[in-house]
Amino acid sequence: MNMEHIRDILSPYIDGALGDDERSRADKHLSSCAECRRALEDLRAVSKAVSALPKEPLPPGFLARLKERREAPVRAWLPAPARLAAFAAAGVVVAIVVRQETRLRREPFFAGEASVQTQEAREDARGPAAMEAGIQGKPQAKDLSRDYSNEELQRHLDDERKRLGIQEIAPKSAGASTEQPTLPDRPMSKDEAMEHVRSMGEQFARMNRQRRAMDAPPVALGAAAAPKMLSKPGDGGSPVDAGPASAAPAGSLSFMKSGGPVRGMAYESLELEEPEASPRSFSGSYRGTAPAQAAVIRGKNGLADLWKRAGMRGSAPALDFDREMAIAVFSAKDEGRPAILSVVADGSRLVVRYRVDAAAKVDAGAAGGYHVVVVPGSDLTPSFERTR
Amino acid sequence: MDEEAFLKANAERVYNLALRLTGNRADAEDLAQEALLKALKALPGFRGDSQASTWLHRITVNAWKNRVRAEKRRRIWKLLPLSVFSRDEDGGEAEPPAEDPAPDAGLAAEETAREVQKALSLLEEESRAVVVLREIGGLSYQEIARTLEIPEGTVKSRLARARDALKEKLSAFMRPGR
Numbered sequence: 001m002n003m004e005h006i007r008d009i010l011s012p013y014i015d016g017a018l019g020d021d022e023r024s025r026a027d028k029h030l031s032s033c034a035e036c037r038r039a040l041e042d043l044r045a046v047s048k049a050v051s052a053l054p055k056e057p058l059p060p061g062f063l064a065r066l067k068e069r070r071e072a073p074v075r076a077w078l079p080a081p082a083r084l085a086a087f088a089a090a091g092v093v094v095a096i097v098v099r100q101e102t103r104l105r106r107e108p109f110f111a112g113e114a115s116v117q118t119q120e121a122r123e124d125a126r127g128p129a130a131m132e133a134g135i136q137g138k139p140q141a142k143d144l145s146r147d148y149s150n151e152e153l154q155r156h157l158d159d160e161r162k163r164l165g166i167q168e169i170a171p172k173s174a175g176a177s178t179e180q181p182t183l184p185d186r187p188m189s190k191d192e193a194m195e196h197v198r199s200m201g202e203q204f205a206r207m208n209r210q211r212r213a214m215d216a217p218p219v220a221l222g223a224a225a226a227p228k229m230l231s232k233p234g235d236g237g238s239p240v241d242a243g244p245a246s247a248a249p250a251g252s253l254s255f256m257k258s259g260g261p262v263r264g265m266a267y268e269s270l271e272l273e274e275p276e277a278s279p280r281s282f283s284g285s286y287r288g289t290a291p292a293q294a295a296v297i298r299g300k301n302g303l304a305d306l307w308k309r310a311g312m313r314g315s316a317p318a319l320d321f322d323r324e325m326a327i328a329v330f331s332a333k334d335e336g337r338p339a340i341l342s343v344v345a346d347g348s349r350l351v352v353r354y355r356v357d358a359a360a361k362v363d364a365g366a367a368g369g370y371h372v373v374v375v376p377g378s379d380l381t382p383s384f385e386r387t388r
Numbered sequence: 389m390d391e392e393a394f395l396k397a398n399a400e401r402v403y404n405l406a407l408r409l410t411g412n413r414a415d416a417e418d419l420a421q422e423a424l425l426k427a428l429k430a431l432p433g434f435r436g437d438s439q440a441s442t443w444l445h446r447i448t449v450n451a452w453k454n455r456v457r458a459e460k461r462r463r464i465w466k467l468l469p470l471s472v473f474s475r476d477e478d479g480g481e482a483e484p485p486a487e488d489p490a491p492d493a494g495l496a497a498e499e500t501a502r503e504v505q506k507a508l509s510l511l512e513e514e515s516r517a518v519v520v521l522r523e524i525g526g527l528s529y530q531e532i533a534r535t536l537e538i539p540e541g542t543v544k545s546r547l548a549r550a551r552d553a554l555k556e557k558l559s560a561f562m563r564p565g566r
Contacts, residue, residue: 015522017544043551049504053504059403059413063399381509
């Protein structure tokens with residue numbers, strides 16, 4: 001036993017979770033093995049470091065907000081299965097679901113707060129109990145022995161929608177295509193109707209994509225510059241693999257040049273490290289008040305949202321989120337401008353090193369500075385490290 | 389059990405678990421509230437404190453795991469305070485004075501906490517849950533096993549692995565020069 005180290009059981013040892021036999025063997029070994037004693041000390045220190053994390057009191061207003069949330073009406077977004085069954089009889093259930101689904105998917109992009117409030121107000125007025133049981137009238141029984149014309153189905157659909165209180169789709173963005181997918185106006189078999197419904201779903205999805213694109217119009221970006229390594233291999237880990245589709249040599253981290261009309265670009269810090277590097281990066285000042293923050297953005301809507309929320313100028317740049325992602329660092333108020341220096345994969349982490357240049361002033365009236373860089377997409381957990 | 393008494397006994401505890409799982413106060417509040425709301429709903433059905441607390445731990449961890457999964461699936465982005473990830477050295481804090489009672493710590497307590505939380509946040513979710521329940525919640529192996537519905541042996545091995553990972557992440561910081 002003596003030469004057989006007991007690292008494996010040190011963790012339960014410090015928790016007092018070993019059986020008597022195992023424990024006395026461990027004690028015996030520890031008394032003669034300095035290496036294991038040191039490992040034990042380390043482990044105890046780790047355990048203590050975590051358990052000594054300060055206990056925080058509840059944030060002010062926590063219980064009041066809990067109460068508020070508790071009393072908020074329950075949202076019944078989709079009809080309950082029992083209600084769906086009634087629809088199924090008429091063969092229109094899928095259409096409703098598609099519509100409903102479409103409304104949900106589109107809501108963040110079109111409806112905004114107004115329509116959400118309407119929804120809530122309506123639920124408020126009726127009360128959750130009314131929502132649950134609530135449906136005025138009974139679903140109309142449908143005779144399954146014959147086909148229905150589309151007009152009949154549509155009418156039934158409208159009635160059911162009213163009966164269930166399903167909201168109408170909110171107004172579209174200006175300039176968006178106004179053409180709604182519709183069912184052909186003739187009797188159909190159930191299979192054919194299902195097929196139409198499926199293709200309508202696809203059309204809705206396509207329209208959503210188009211409208212999203214219109215909500216966040218792409219900014220023209222200049223030709224990509226030659227990718228540059230921002231960190232030496234082995235210096236803090238292996239760089240992100242840019243992937244085969246990228247122009248970057250395998251194993252290197254690429255930043256690309258931006259020639260787009262995004263204002264307030266600053267490359268100072270990156271130029272210090274690598275004079276020829278021209279990262280695709282955006283920096284400037286943001287409005288609003290915020291502590292120092294960071295974000296990794298892996299989708300277009302996130303980027304548009306970030307742009308808007310931070311009050312950044314212009315539209316969000318167009319990125320290919322299948323291959324790229326954006327990393328943003330915001331400095332705290334009056335702290336100066338942040339600059340991301342390097343982004344390097346280190347084991348399961350993506351280490352983002354940045355610094356805040358107190359001498360680089362943000363614009364008058366702005367809260368702080370931001371720096372956004374575009375890097376090859378990665379699922380690694382980001383870790384932000386500040387350097388001087 | 390009386391609701392008010394239940395909240396008084398558990399809200400802060402759940403919040404602190406949530407805080408260490410999520411690593412930031414905003415998410416912690418949201419998560420803690422979600423768990424407490426579920427618990428309040430089920431409260432009348434509980435026979436005793438211990439059953440309720442196991443269950444409360446379980447729904448907190450499960451709600452957190454669901455969020456993490458949903459975020460991964462939806463590739464949600466969010467702004468997080470940098471302090472979650474980083475050790476801000478330029479925050480205007482002075483170096484600890486020479487007569488600091490714990491010279492080997494070398495860093496202010498606040499910075500230590502940040503560094504530890506950061507290491508915690510970098511653990512895999514399964515490991516993080518076990519560590520948080522053990523070190524923050526103070527649960528025994530048996531209680532953790534019941535809470536997470538995994539065998540006790542798994543608790544033991546996960547905790548050992550997680551501690552090793554933490555040790556590695558914190559080594560430079562806890563024992564400078566080694």
